[in-house]
């Protein structure tokens with residue numbers, strides 16, 4: 001468990017803060033803070049009505065809900081979304097409607113889930129050459145041919 005300060009914004013008044021739906025849930029469900037209609041093929045950054053201060057060394061991932069994906073073709077376009085530890089703006093959920101019908105987001109409806117994760121940062125050292133491997137530069141489906 002990490003402690004994450006959360007600030008409710010004025011338009012988030014009356015909404016539940018992100019919460020775990022069950023004892024073993026990995027993600028905290030997030031509700032929409034606004035009503036919006038996503039046409040087929042449409043995308044929109046849905047307001048959540050809160051901001052967070054993620055501790056240094058962590059991020060918060062914004063992930064889709066499988067029920068919305070399966071039933072309606074609605075997902076987070078940038079999944080997993082990244083909330084940086086130095087971000088203090090409103091958390092938004094970038095929903096995309098990949099389904100065939102318009103999708104109505106209703107204020108208070110659960111639209112995504114938040115998963116805090118530890119972050120490993122790297123220091124890059126520019127090199128003249130890289131060590132050799134059996135794979136080499138092969139990628140993008142190169143194995144098993």
Ligand SMILES: O=c1ccn([C@H]2C[C@H](O)[C@@H](COP(=O)(O)OP(=O)(O)OP(=O)(O)O)O2)c(=O)[nH]1
Pocket residue numbers: 062078080081082083084085087090091092093094
């Ligand atoms: O699903 C998301 C993804 C991002 N963000 C916020 C928090 C994050 O810290 C900030 C920037 O996100 P990201 O780094 O993914 O976007 P960018 O296009 O690189 O923007 P920036 O130049 O502001 O970093 O936007 C969200 O609220 N929800």
Ligand SMILES: [Mg+2]
Pocket residue numbers: none
């Ligand atoms: Mg960025």
